[in-house]
Amino acid sequence: MCLGIPARLESIDEAADDCFRTGKISFGGISRTVSLAMLTEAKPGDYVLVHAGVALSLISEQEATTVFEYLKESGELGEEGLAEEET
Amino acid sequence: MKHLSEYRDAAKVKKLLSEIGAVVKRPRMLMEVCGGQTHSLVKNGILNMLPEMVTMVHGPGCPVCVTPASMIDQAVALALREEVLLCSFGDMVRVPGSSKSLMQARAEGGNLKVVYSPLDAVKLALDHPEKEVVFFAVGFETTAPANALAVLQAAKLHLPNFSVLVSHVLVPPAMEAILSDPFNTINGFLGAGHVCSVMGMQEYYPLAEKYGVPIVVTGFEPVDLLEGILMAVRQLESGKATVENQYARVVRPNGNQQAQAVIREVFEVTDREWRGIGVIPQSGYKVREKYWQYDAEQKFGTTTDTTVAPTDTGCIAGEILRGLKKPAQCPHFGKGCTPLHPLGAPMVSSEGACAAYFHFSQAYEMIP
Numbered sequence A: 001m002c003l004g005i006p007a008r009l010e011s012i013d014e015a016a017d018d019c020f021r022t023g024k025i026s027f028g029g030i031s032r033t034v035s036l037a038m039l040t041e042a043k044p045g046d047y048v049l050v051h052a053g054v055a056l057s058l059i060s061e062q063e064a065t066t067v068f069e070y071l072k073e074s075g076e077l078g079e080e081g082l083a084e085e086e087t
Numbered sequence B: 001m002k003h004l005s006e007y008r009d010a011a012k013v014k015k016l017l018s019e020i021g022a023v024v025k026r027p028r029m030l031m032e033v034c035g036g037q038t039h040s041l042v043k044n045g046i047l048n049m050l051p052e053m054v055t056m057v058h059g060p061g062c063p064v065c066v067t068p069a070s071m072i073d074q075a076v077a078l079a080l081r082e083e084v085l086l087c088s089f090g091d092m093v094r095v096p097g098s099s100k101s102l103m104q105a106r107a108e109g110g111n112l113k114v115v116y117s118p119l120d121a122v123k124l125a126l127d128h129p130e131k132e133v134v135f136f137a138v139g140f141e142t143t144a145p146a147n148a149l150a151v152l153q154a155a156k157l158h159l160p161n162f163s164v165l166v167s168h169v170l171v172p173p174a175m176e177a178i179l180s181d182p183f184n185t186i187n188g189f190l191g192a193g194h195v196c197s198v199m200g201m202q203e204y205y206p207l208a209e210k211y212g213v214p215i216v217v218t219g220f221e222p223v224d225l226l227e228g229i230l231m232a233v234r235q236l237e238s239g240k241a242t243v244e245n246q247y248a249r250v251v252r253p254n255g256n257q258q259a260q261a262v263i264r265e266v267f268e269v270t271d272r273e274w275r276g277i278g279v280i281p282q283s284g285y286k287v288r289e290k291y292w293q294y295d296a297e298q299k300f301g302t303t304t305d306t307t308v309a310p311t312d313t314g315c316i317a318g319e320i321l322r323g324l325k326k327p328a329q330c331p332h333f334g335k336g337c338t339p340l341h342p343l344g345a346p347m348v349s350s351e352g353a354c355a356a357y358f359h360f361s362q363a364y365e366m367i368p
Helices: A062-076 B002-006 B011-025 B034-043 B070-077 B102-108 B118-127 B144-156 B169-179 B193-199 B204-211 B220-238 B257-266 B288-296 B296-300 B317-321 B355-360
Strands: A005-013 A022-027 A030-035 A047-051 A055-061 B028-034 B056-063 B083-087 B110-113 B132-139 B162-169 B188-192 B215-218 B244-245 B267-274 B279-289
Touching: A022 B083, A047 A062, A047 B244, A055 A062, A055 B102, A055 B144, A055 B193, A055 B257, A062 B011, B002 B011, B002 B162, B002 B220, B011 B220, B011 B257, B028 B034, B028 B144, B028 B169, B028 B193, B028 B220, B034 B056, B034 B188, B034 B204, B034 B220, B034 B355, B056 B169, B056 B244, B056 B317, B070 B083, B070 B102, B070 B162, B070 B296, B083 B118, B118 B132, B118 B144, B118 B162, B118 B279, B132 B144, B132 B296, B144 B162, B144 B257, B144 B279, B144 B288, B162 B267, B162 B296, B169 B188, B169 B204, B188 B220, B193 B215, B204 B215, B204 B244, B204 B317, B215 B220, B279 B288, B288 B296, B296 B355
Parallel strands: B028 B056, B028 B188, B083 B110, B083 B132, B132 B162, B188 B215, B215 B244
Antiparallel strands: A005 A022, A005 A047, A022 A030, A047 A055, B162 B279, B267 B279
């Protein structure tokens, strides 16, 4: 639960209220919409660390690759609900 | 995979191990607080490679493990109400409460949906005005921003049918509870990297000073962990006790201040019960009065089923979470208690010490 998911920010969806600011991220072939409410300075092309659907840290591409490989090996992508949609 | 090798490089690992061996002069006990770090230490066999004088003790940083049974009971009771759709993080649903887990509640007709984010639960509330959507908001400082944001969004959308059942815990008060125990044996800490990426490092300086322990904010890869251990041992051997940052590539000294502001807006600090440990003063969050209409406990009342007496399963989670015992010292470990049939929470979550020891026991010689 505490391990963030690293991803590349592809695009930003501005909102009138920053509370609803979102962006499209992609990682390992999966894409998702995440909240940018708490990382309003993030720009497309940046790498971010996402916790429970909210981008919380800017990281380097190198760091993103490292963490992603770690999660993949640990089988934690599934646990974070990202490998596939659970019902 | 050049990037990866940098943090897994065998030569680098070997060099760090020999440096630790050269620096350490007396037996030292270090605790890694975060369950993700426990998982990595066990998985990578680091515990067996460390010099004999360095012992790693696994701390209480597994969110699923420390969520009290009484809160799971409340979530179960809510899931069983016809009008409620209870939403939860996936790793919470198999953890037993006093009588059953959320998964078992669903098998009995309860309404449970696993979501990746509390913001998904807000969307469900928007799409299903006929349902009372309740999100089971558990975790440490890493999930607090998302949970607080969900409440803020619901308030801005004037959503009448969304609420959170909050069981939030905080890392520094748990470290203080361990350090202030008269029988404490911990000489230093590896700080939880991702928790610090949100909250920063400032809260750790008073702890390091008051209790005279080094606290090294550390990442999750083998090289990160060994560097963190080396930095802590170096401090100990030179008589220092301060906060250092091994994980500077992710952790900024002040953390994410936008996230901290949202947390402060929605939550306030309160006493919290930790499963297996007991109540720790000022160790968690509750919803501020301003947002009580989004607080499931205010909305539905405390719904604990008091007719069910908690059964003693023989789980020693409390001793595991306080670092007093290792998983293999439990008589049920790997026998009556496995990830498929867990007696207690540390065997359920991948961040739990018991599950980590169980999963990697074949590749790795169990230490007593």
